[in-house]
């Protein structure tokens with residue numbers, strides 16, 4: 018059926034959207050929807066659709082704690098600088114405290130006419146304390162206000178990510194320690210390559226997670242500057258003390274340039290970049306768990322708590338949590354791209370496009386917290402099956418390199434020639450349908466007389482891994498040393514408020 022303009026059913030296929038487009042939308046809505054905080058210049062209120070596209074309260078309500086913290090620091094500084102009188106400061110602080118208690122207890126009542134969290138709080142303040150509320154916005158703009166609130170929020174989100182990664186790393190270390198000497202196949206091209214230890218394999222993820230952790234810590238260091246006091250874009254003529262507000266909010270210093278202060282969202286992009294990298298690593302481990310849990314591998318058994326059954330196939334035990342981590346972690350890449358695309362075309366300083374910066378970051382935080390918790394839980398409880406891993410490690414001529422290395426070491430054969438001799442041994446073993454270990458001493462000597470029975474010392478998978486003691490190698494002794502070197506984790510520079518986790522919803 019052809020689409021006819023203006024003739025679609027508003028209760029039809031689009032009814033699930035928040036704002037079905039009705040033909041009866043008034044171009045100018047009644048004056049009672051006019052914004053009380055900036056409405057002075059305007060004759061009428063915004064069109065309903067304008068209000069719908071303009072309001073961000075549904076999203077930025079999550080900044081309420083940060084907004085109150087920023088206002089407290091600001092008004093306290095205004096008092097200390099003699100810009101506001103003590104009575105006004107006391108009234109504003111008392112009002113903010115009441116609002117904080119109200120929101121903590123019952124959330125806020127959303128009113129799209131009040132656009133965003135900043136106006137909700139200021140309007141509520143006015144209702145509580147009267148005209149003194151109007152003095153709070155002295156020497157401030159929503160531009161530096163939101164830049165500060167959002168930075169505070171992202172700072173907490175970095176702290177939460179670091180805490181989540183620490184728990185994940187602790188789980189990996191515990192399992193790596195348990196399985197420092199457990200043999201498994203190491204793969205290249207997903208073909209059995211050489212035997213490795215499970216502890217070594219898990220420690221590879223510890224390395225990745227530590228790099229991820231350092232990216233969040235690094236982002237924290239860089240975002241440790243406070244934009245409050247940049248005002249709309251040019252600074253202010255009031256004698257404010259930006260060093261005082263920066264210190265009160267736990268920042269090392271104020272930002273240096275007012276234009277940059279209100280137009281910079283690098284801190285959010287840094288966060289999303291760190292999340293994208295962490296997600297990429299979580300996804301790779303999720304993929305391995307999925308493969309390992311499949312029947313042909315059988316390297317791990319997923320505990321009941323981390324698997325689901327099938328409604329039709331009673332024998333199934335599906336690695337859903339790992340699959341969902343694999344799926345969800347793509348969100349970080351999309352979130353980074355979404356915010357980068359918002360920012361890349363913007364002239365200095367603030368543009369309203371920047372209001373849309375929060376959705377990708379909030380989504381990323383929620384998803385990262387969930388994925389880290391799920392992966393930590395899985396790593397803690399996976400039931401490894403060492404017999405299956407050892408059997409797979411011993412298959413596929415995985416000690417061929419050990420044989421070649423032995424020829425080099427024990428018989429002085431050049432490596433290239435040793436490689437060729439070993440290839441003939443593999444062919445002979447393959448023809449017999451066995452492994453290298455299955456060839457008799459006579460058969461080996463027939464291939465090359467320099468192969469003596471002493472070679473047996475390196476043909477087992479245990480001997481193979483034990484011999485790989487080069488720095489960073491897979492030997493059980495190396496794994497134990499690597500774990501010991503990492504416990505306890507080095508303490509990274511953390512912001513004073515970091516670690517509590519970013520607040521969610523209207524709690």
Ligand code: ARG
Pocket residue numbers: 073077133159160163367369371372373
């Ligand atoms: N809700 C806005 C945002 O998140 C606050 C800043 C509004 N500034 C402005 N100039 N309209 O970006």
